[in-house]
Amino acid sequence: MTTLNVLNGLNGALRLQGDLERLFEALPRPVRYTADAVHTGEDQDNYYAEAVLPGVSPEHIGVTVEDNVLTIRAQRETPADGVRWLQRDRAQGEAVIRLRLSGTVDQARIGAEYRNGILTLTLPKAEVAKPRQIPVQVQ
Amino acid sequence: MNCQVANPQVTEADACAKPAAVTVRPAVDIVEEAGQFTIIADLPGVTQEQLTLETEQNKLTLRATGQVPQPVRGQRPGRRDVQFVHSFSLGAQVDREHIQAVLKHGVLRINLPKLQKAQPISVPVQVAG
Numbered sequence: 001m002t003t004l005n006v007l008n009g010l011n012g013a014l015r016l017q018g019d020l021e022r023l024f025e026a027l028p029r030p031v032r033y034t035a036d037a038v039h040t041g042e043d044q045d046n047y048y049a050e051a052v053l054p055g056v057s058p059e060h061i062g063v064t065v066e067d068n069v070l071t072i073r074a075q076r077e078t079p080a081d082g083v084r085w086l087q088r089d090r091a092q093g094e095a096v097i098r099l100r101l102s103g104t105v106d107q108a109r110i111g112a113e114y115r116n117g118i119l120t121l122t123l124p125k126a127e128v129a130k131p132r133q134i135p136v137q138v139q
Numbered sequence: 140m141n142c143q144v145a146n147p148q149v150t151e152a153d154a155c156a157k158p159a160a161v162t163v164r165p166a167v168d169i170v171e172e173a174g175q176f177t178i179i180a181d182l183p184g185v186t187q188e189q190l191t192l193e194t195e196q197n198k199l200t201l202r203a204t205g206q207v208p209q210p211v212r213g214q215r216p217g218r219r220d221v222q223f224v225h226s227f228s229l230g231a232q233v234d235r236e237h238i239q240a241v242l243k244h245g246v247l248r249i250n251l252p253k254l255q256k257a258q259p260i261s262v263p264v265q266v267a268g
Contacts, residue, residue, distance in 0.1 A: 039208045039209065041217075050208035052183045052184075052207060052208065053183075053245075054181040054182065054183040054244065054245035054246050055179075055181065055243075055244050055245060055246035056244060057244065058244075079168075079170070082172075083170040083171065083172050084170065084171040084172075085168070085169070085170055086169040086170065086171055086176075087167055087168060087169040088168050088169075089166035089167050089168060090166045090167070090168050090179065090181055091166070114244075116183060116184050116185060116186060116205070116244070116245045117181070117182070117183035117184065117185075117244050117245015117246065118183055118184055118207070118208065118245065
């Protein structure tokens with residue numbers, strides 16, 4: 001399971017760092033996008049997770065949250081029967097990606113966008129997780 | 140500048156510099172059916188404007204520049220330019236005049252119809268005399 005450790009979001013992001021680079025180093029083998037190609041990060045207001053899922057119809061992508069686990073299920077197109085395969089590099093079947101959430105994600109406002117084969121999840125931070133400026137009073 | 144410098148030996152200019160595009164070979168499926176071949180290539184992050192497909196003699200070359208996610212320390216995942224390049228040798232049975240390609244959801248499908256085989260022609264025989 002891929003862990004998005006939002007209590008310690010930076011470490012969570014770093015743990016996943018380098019996945020894509022490792023894939024690219026695999027030249028001259030082709031770049032095959034699997035469920036491992038997930039990257040996380042954050043800014044002041046949100047956590048983010050991006051998954052590379054080329055060729056999946058948007059209606060075949062499901063994002064659910066249950067017991068603080070966010071699950072992405074993406075059903076890749078099943079090849080037609082009766083064709084002759086001359087080359088087969090691309091990932092097949094269902095991709096399942098799980099991210100563990102902590103209480104600092106506002107789960108009701110999680111957003112997902114799929115564009116050009118890349119799924120971007122926006123996980124808004126709960127107010128308690130946002131940085132706060134504490135006014136300093138000068139006496 | 141919104142770049143974090145985690146390693147003290149890396150200057151801010153280096154940390155913020157856009158990494159050069161890496162060139163990769165895309166994952167490709169090729170299938171043959173009765174009337175055509177189909178090439179299916181994963182090109183995530185690629186739009187139609189960033190894609191070229193050319194044939195030259197018996198070679199079909201696809202080139203595409205896409206942006207795929209890359210991790211950035213402690214920030215929203217950034218995007219890295221990736222150049223997808225792949226060439227295919229076309230057999231004599233491919234009808235090069237009618238190759239078609241569609242890009243959808245980060246996947247390119249190239250349909251390569253087979254040339255119609257010459258139909259047998261019956262030659263009428265006239266009977267002389």
